[in-house]
Amino acid sequence: MSECGRRARIIAVAGKGGTGKTVITSLLLRFLAEDGERVLAIDADPATSLPGTLGIKIKRTIGDVREEIASPSSVFFSEDMPTDMLIEYRIDEITVKTPRFSLLAMGRSEGPGCYCLVNDMLRHFIDRLSSRYSTILIDCEAGLEHLSRRTTQDVDTMLVVSDATKRGIDTAISIADLAACLHINFGQILLVLNKVTEEVRPMLDDMVKASDLTLIGMVPEDENIRAFDLEGKPLLELPEDSKAVVAVRAIYDKLMGGSHSS
Ligand SMILES: Nc1ncnc2c1ncn2[C@@H]1O[C@H](COP(=O)(O)OP(=O)(O)OP(=O)(O)O)[C@@H](O)[C@H]1O
Ligand SMILES: [Mg+2]
Known part of the structure; x- marks a missing residue:
C-alpha cells in the first residue's frame, strides 16, 4: 500500500475494443481489494460497462456533472456554497462506495461546445479525490482519447490488453507507441495477451519477441467468463480456481512484486 502522503499508484488498462479490458480490470480490482488497498476504480469508457461487470448500478457519471455545470440554464451553482466546494461535493456524491x-x-x-474549463475543473477535483486512495485503477x-485529453494524471503502469493474434499485437504496439507520444509519463507499459487458447499458445512467444513489448x-480463454457474462453475473464472483482468475492473479502478483517476464 502507498505510504500516507504519497500519491496513489495509477494503473490504466488500455487496448483495442473487445480485447478484455473490462474483464482484466474487474479481476485486478478483486485482488487489490482483497489485499486491503484503498482502491478507486474509474470507468473511463463512455459505454460505462465496468459497473455492470462488478454487479453495481451507477446512476450518475462525470459526464452528467459536466453537462450540469456547462448548461446555460444550470441550477448547479448556488449562492450558499462556493463553486469548487459544490463540484467536489458532487463528484464525491456520484462516487459509489462499497x-x-x-x-x-x-x-x-x-x-x-467548449468544455475545456469544465474539464480542467473536473480533472483538478478527480486528482484531489484520488489522493484519498492508495491505488487508482482505470478501465x-x-x-487513448481520454488520456490525450488528460483526464488522468501520470500513469505508473499501463497494461495494454490484446487478443492472441498478430493483428491484435500490432494494434497493441500502435497503442503503446501512441502512449509514448502523449504528454503523460508512463512508468511502464506492459502487454497482456487475453483469450489465449492451447491452439495458438505455441505461436505467441515469437510474436511477442518481435513486438518489442514487455509481456x-x-x-486463457475461460468459459466461466462467457457463462457469467451471458447470465449477467458479477465477475467478482468467479471461482478462485477459474483459469482467467488464476492467470490475472499471477499478473497481479508480478505487478505488485515489480518483476516481469518478457
Ligand atoms: N479470458 C476470457 N475468456 C473468455 N471470454 C473473455 C475473456 N476475456 C474477455 N472475454 C469476453 O470478451 C468480451 C469482451 O470483453 P471486455 O468487455 O472485457 O472487453 P473490452 O476490451 O472491455 O471491450 P470494450 O472495448 O467494448 O470496452 C466479453 O464478452 C467477455 O466476456
Ligand atoms: Mg470495456
Missing part, C-alpha cells in the same frame, strides 16, 4: 472499493464513471464524452475506453502475462 466496503471493498469505490467506483467513479466518466460517462459520455462532451457534446458540442480505459478503446484507444506481463497471458490469460
Whole structure:
C-alpha cells in the first residue's frame, strides 16, 4: 500500500475494443481489494460497462456533472456554497462506495461546445479525490482519447490488453507507441495477451519477441467468463480456481512484486 502522503499508484488498462479490458480490470480490482488497498476504480469508457461487470448500478457519471455545470440554464451553482466546494461535493456524491472499493464513471464524452474549463475543473477535483486512495485503477475506453485529453494524471503502469493474434499485437504496439507520444509519463507499459487458447499458445512467444513489448502475462480463454457474462453475473464472483482468475492473479502478483517476464 502507498505510504500516507504519497500519491496513489495509477494503473490504466488500455487496448483495442473487445480485447478484455473490462474483464482484466474487474479481476485486478478483486485482488487489490482483497489485499486491503484503498482502491478507486474509474470507468473511463463512455459505454460505462465496468459497473455492470462488478454487479453495481451507477446512476450518475462525470459526464452528467459536466453537462450540469456547462448548461446555460444550470441550477448547479448556488449562492450558499462556493463553486469548487459544490463540484467536489458532487463528484464525491456520484462516487459509489462499497466496503471493498469505490467506483467513479466518466460517462459520455462532451457534446458540442467548449468544455475545456469544465474539464480542467473536473480533472483538478478527480486528482484531489484520488489522493484519498492508495491505488487508482482505470478501465480505459478503446484507444487513448481520454488520456490525450488528460483526464488522468501520470500513469505508473499501463497494461495494454490484446487478443492472441498478430493483428491484435500490432494494434497493441500502435497503442503503446501512441502512449509514448502523449504528454503523460508512463512508468511502464506492459502487454497482456487475453483469450489465449492451447491452439495458438505455441505461436505467441515469437510474436511477442518481435513486438518489442514487455509481456506481463497471458490469460486463457475461460468459459466461466462467457457463462457469467451471458447470465449477467458479477465477475467478482468467479471461482478462485477459474483459469482467467488464476492467470490475472499471477499478473497481479508480478505487478505488485515489480518483476516481469518478457
Ligand atoms: N479470458 C476470457 N475468456 C473468455 N471470454 C473473455 C475473456 N476475456 C474477455 N472475454 C469476453 O470478451 C468480451 C469482451 O470483453 P471486455 O468487455 O472485457 O472487453 P473490452 O476490451 O472491455 O471491450 P470494450 O472495448 O467494448 O470496452 C466479453 O464478452 C467477455 O466476456
Ligand atoms: Mg470495456
